[in-house]
Amino acid sequence: MSKDIKIKKGLTIRLKGEADKTLFDAPRSRTFAIRPLDLHLIIPKMVVKEGDKIEAGDTIFYSKGNDVVKFSSPVSGTLTEIKRGAKRVITLITIEGDQQDTFRDFGIKNPDAMKADDVKNHLLASGCWPFMKQRPYDVIANPEIMPKAIFVSGLATGPLAADLDFTLQGKEKELQTALSALAKLTEGTVHLTVGKDGKSPLAGLNDAMQHRANNLHPAGNVGTQINKIDPINKGEVVWTVAAQDLVIIGELFLTGKYNAERIVALAGSSVKSPQYYRTKIGSEVATIIYDSGLNEENVRVISGDVLSGTTISPKQHLGYYHNVISVIPEGDDYEFFGWNKPIFNKISTSRAFTFSWLTPKKEFELNTNTNGEHRAFVVTGSYEQVFPLDMYPMQILKACMVQDLDAMEALGMYEVAPEDFALTEFVCVSKQPHQDIIRKGLDLMYKEIG
Known part of the structure; x- marks a missing residue:
């Protein structure tokens, strides 16, 4: 039986620069890249080496922890660089794409006529399992x-x-x-x-x-x-x-083709023409941003949404799981007496000095300024106003910080992800990195409990 969901706790953040409902083909990116950092806890073991020619759908690496989990190339071309960091950990895999993709053929299949193991093996072999x-x-x-x-x-x-x-x-x-x-x-x-x-x-x-x-x-x-x-x-x-x-x-x-196509929203108040683009996983972000144009130079480019995305430079590439590129003003300025005067151009769940609650339909032009400094947790009850899950957000965060596995289990860590704490981080007067705290807590549980 279906169950409708109606939450009362939450916060809709309306920002200027929503993408228009128009779709364009993005200019063909010269390079495409996969960042293993996007594939959390995956340690790549390469199948191909620098200089190898590959087709779209060819396996380029697999997981060291589970060799049946394979990762395929989103395009055809030449693997040009395998960048390594500390302890020779692979941090970036770059492919110079062909002008026209050629695809590896995995064969046409009818899932209705397949068994569960056949469906699973097909997804694993093609690189769709991630x-x-x-x-x-x-x-x-x-x-x-x-x-x-x-x-x-x-x-x-x-x-x-x-x-x-x-x-x-x-x-x-x-x-x-x-x-x-x-x-x-x-x-x-x-x-x-x-x-x-x-x-x-x-x-x-x-x-x-x-x-x-x-x-x-x-x-x-x-x-x-x-x-x-x-x-x-x-x-x-x-x-x-x-x-x-x-x-x-x-x-x-x-x-029978692994077609890693993404329809990406280019959005944000710093974008001249916010709209949708058809591109590929791992494409270079600059090809999309400069096709649309920017209203200003001092901007922050985010692969993903503004709450839980990853800050990148325009020369870097679209995240593996992302379908939006957000571009907003960089908040590197300071507001004189910003804490002690009426505020009409910022969003807040508090009614102290801020008046966004008077205009619930207004779109705001926010920058990346945190409007405060990092400090110890201040108990205000603001987390519970925007956190609809049947849990105690403050207690979960503190349990993660002190690495109390028993408390983390009891409080419901099994069903949360960092993005579930993006709103509590947004409204946090203490400027605590909630998503990072939850990510470290989940990694600890994965290591200790499995």
């Missing part, structure tokens, strides 16, 4: 463990997030094929959440239980949906898949 992530720990799913459920969020509620209703238009066949494949991988249910208006291309598809959610952020986070639909207990595992990655999986079965 799109499957698991809770607990928010890492790439272990193919040896069957999940009790699989969750797909067809709703994006974050600031400047790519509109999934727009990016998935015309992809119903690929989406249905991918959902049919996912349904073979669990004895439980594939849970699919869409917006309450029901206009999503995902609405009405088979092989998944449909849920509807309101648009208050973080209703679109898969962590919120897990907590409200089927919470995780100790010893249980669920998998999550991003909606755009369903298209890549579906196209693999329909055409």
